Amino acid sequence: MTEKKNISIKDVALRANVSTATVSHVINGTRFVSNETKQKVHFAMNELNFRINSVARSLRSRKSYIIAFLAPILASETSNFYFMSVAAGVQSVLKQRGYHLILSDSSDNVEAENKEISMFDSQMIDGLIVAPASRDCDYEQLFGDYPVVYIDRVPNHCERDSVLIDNKTVTKEATQRILDKGHHKIAFLSGPLSVTTTIERYEGYSETLMNAGLELDDSLTCFEEVSFENGYRKMGDLLEKNPTAIFVTDNVMAMGAMTYLQDHSIRIPDQLAVVGFDDVQWTRVTHPPLTVIQQPSFQLGVKTAEVMLQRIEDGTSGKEEHRLKANLIVRQSL
Amino acid sequence: MTEKKNISIKDVALRANVSTATVSHVINGTRFVSNETKQKVHFAMNELNFRINSVARSLRSRKSYIIAFLAPILASETSNFYFMSVAAGVQSVLKQRGYHLILSDSSDNVEAENKEISMFDSQMIDGLIVAPASRDCDYEQLFGDYPVVYIDRVPNHCERDSVLIDNKTVTKEATQRILDKGHHKIAFLSGPLSVTTTIERYEGYSETLMNAGLELDDSLTCFEEVSFENGYRKMGDLLEKNPTAIFVTDNVMAMGAMTYLQDHSIRIPDQLAVVGFDDVQWTRVTHPPLTVIQQPSFQLGVKTAEVMLQRIEDGTSGKEEHRLKANLIVRQSL
DNA sequence: TTCATTGAAGTAAACGATTACTTACTATAT
DNA sequence: ATATAGTAAGTAATCGTTTACTTCAATGAA
Known part of the structure; x- marks a missing residue:
């Protein structure tokens, strides 16, 4: 290992015959420096090929310009395109x-997630954006001294603070639309009820059915770990209950389900009307193209x-909730 | 802004009645510390809820445990699933x-890419993994003092060092297979020839045709900026030349092309045999499922x-080239 | 002439870890 | 009794910035 000496602000100062303070101020524009001096400094920086050391800067200024994003991004090789x-x-x-993003994967698993969180210390990141894996975890005690936004x-x-999709409204809208097409036996296939997203979607579905005076039939609903295989398998199971329509609230599940239907x-x-979730590109090339949220x-x-x-x-700091509206994209599967 | 004092190793040392050196060694296990002392230190760390400052650590130890990945990951909203x-x-x-990953997007655009590279200084990252946007850029002078691996x-x-796909071999294999099916007019739709990947694929295609004694017909090949729209449009153009098969070497292009064919x-x-690239999930739900590399x-x-x-x-350091073998997945589109 | 004011730039103490070098003590060998 | 080695832990310099505080010279007012 060659121990290389780095060019520091000190070297620049020496070369330009000014103080380190001046160099720093030239770099950051934090106080007036005469043009003459500025030029000397720039010249020296170029000559020495100076690159600022952002780690030292972070240490002193307590700012890293790094934000971490923690979500189930890489659950498996079949990545989750949504995140x-x-x-x-x-x-x-x-x-x-001018910020950098650190990507972290929670695998939607609380232990993995907590471990990731504790790997970030307050100096390393300026903020954390997280899609919590669990509803029941006491996250507050894990977080460091940085802002956190739930996503x-x-x-x-x-x-x-949180930034969410208006799941309930849009699923109500979609379910109503399925009803309007004359369907009564509407299956519901989704991920586990362990995240608010799924819960809200199920609420939208069930409330709409109830408002329409229909009985909720538990055998038509299915909450399973999200995967292509589960989508495929559960599609088969649900089909035995003879639904005339199905609402799949996850795109990976939907892909599995569609493959089953095609097979x-x-x-x-x-024979079966299908509404999916997420306007990912494959939904445009299925036969027929998929109606999705x-x-x-x-x-x-x-x-x-x-x-x-x-x-x-x-x-x-604060706890504002932001909701983004989702839309129903009508194609030919409904 | 409340100026919060952080708990440092110094506070821990004070509380545990030991030196900072001892605390550091307890944390890192870098020298023997008696159990008694270790316990005192751990106790103090817990009491004070000590979290190590990784920035300070990086500064001193010249190691950040951060690797940057620079690639065209987010070219647009229609992300590139491959990367x-x-x-x-x-x-x-x-x-x-125990390393962290910083994700950076080059948008496959040299200027954006170079800017990103220069945002990383040698202390901030321990290494850079990059899918270079251009063949003609002199990257060496941009890189800092960290290992770089091309991907x-x-x-x-x-x-x-580089880690690559064995593009030529697999495209030869695929082209040969198309030939074996009796096709002579095989169209070739791909991204621009500005990256080695595309070049190698084209070489595989053209060499195979030539070895088979066929003339290369330029009107059957198309190198266009990668996008869904271009895939759609160029599929139309190519179709006018009456090919009986087409080889699309990019999954985004292929999706556009397939949509055109479906429309x-x-x-x-x-009417047209199709071979695509990348076994992304949508290729399983097209009608028929796509044969892909x-x-x-x-x-x-x-x-x-x-x-x-x-x-x-x-x-x-060194410049080893690693090649990974790709496979042809035969489904029903060929 | 003297003193206050202003403008431009310098000095040096942080930030919070790591680590080469010392020290203080104990146990054993001579 | 003294030298020697070995064990456990402490001291303080260092990494490369930022920034509060200081300095020095020039200007103008009294």
Whole structure:
């Protein structure tokens, strides 16, 4: 290991015949420096190929310009495109404002998630954006001294800002639409009820059915760990109950379900009407194209990043809830 | 802004009646400390709710445990799933070894990319994994004093390790297979020839045709900026040349192309045989399911992370080229 | 001439860890 | 009794910035 000496502000100062304070102020524009001196400093920086040491800067200024994003991004090789797209939205804002994004995967598993959280200390990150894996975890004691914004879902005792999708409204809208098409036996396939997102969606579904005077039939609903395989398998199970329509509230599940339907040559929407979740691209190339609820995933990321930066820059805290509206995209599967 | 004093190793030392050196050694296990003292230190750390300051640690130890990944991950809202999956692979290894991953987007645009690179200084990251946007950029002068590994593609003058897909072999294999099915007019739709990946794929395609004694017909090949829309549009254009098969070397392009074919009720594979790239999930739900070349994207990330960590830990450098084999997944579109 | 004011830049103490070098003590060998 | 080695832990310099405080010279007012 060659121990390389780094070019520091000190070297620059020496070369330019000024003090380190002056160099620092030139770099940051934090106080007036005569043009003459500025030029000397810039010249020296170029000559020495000086690169500022952001770690030292962070240490002193207590600011790292790094935001962490903790979500079930990589649950498996079959990544979750929804959160990837959310991450993209977050990134696009942060990048513009000179922040970096650290991506962390929670695998939707509380232990893994808590371990990740405790790996971040307060100096390392300026803020944390998290899609909590559990509703019952006491997150507050885990967090460091940085702003936190919940995204997509919230835990039971939420003491922070949150940016969410208006799940209930949109699922009500979609369910009503399915009803309007004359369906009575509407199956509901989703992930486990352990996250608020799913709960809200189920509420939208069930309340709409009840408002329509229909009985809730538990054998038509299915809450299973999210995976392509489970979507495939459970689609088969649900089909035995003879629904005329199905509402799948997760895109990975939906893909599994659609594959099952295709493998068994079920005609959509004649034999079974299908409504999916997330306007991911594959929903456009199925046969027929899928009617889906489009979550503004990228926008969700954008909004969250904005809320985060606001908190950081104001130095305030609070627990505002932001809801983004989702839309029904009608294609030919309903 | 409340100026909060952080609990430092010094506070712990004071509370436990030991020196800061001892506390540090207890934390890192870097020298023997009697059990009695260890306990005092742990007790004090708990009492004070001490969290180590990783920034200070990085400054002194010149190690940040952060790796940056720079690739066209978020080109647009229609994210590139391939690199997302690669990122997942990288992450899975780094996480295990206690490293963090910073995600950066190059948008496949040299200026944006160079700007990102210069935002990383040598103290901030321990290594850089990059899918270079251009072949002609002199990257060496941009890089800081950290190991660099190229992933998926390399620039013209490559002075670093690289982890790549064996594009030529697999495209030869696929093209041969198309030929074996009796096709002579095989269209080729891909991204621009500005990255080695595309070049290698085109080489595989053209060499195979030539070896088969066929003339290369330029009107059957198309190199266009990657996007869903371009895939859709160019599929239409190519179709006018009456190919009997098409090879699309990018999954986003392929999705556009497939949508065009579906919109125009072209029967696959009767009217047109199709081979795509990347075994992304939507290729399983098209009608019919798509025959594709499966790139081991997750594995590519894994391998790259391993190469990176090896370099970091050995403190060595070099320019080894690693190639991962891709496979043809035969479904019903060919 | 003297004193206050202003402008431009310098001095040096943090930030919170790591670690080479010392020290203080105990146990054993001569 | 004294030298020697070995054990456990302490001292303080250092990493490269930022920034409160200080300095020095020039200007203008009294």
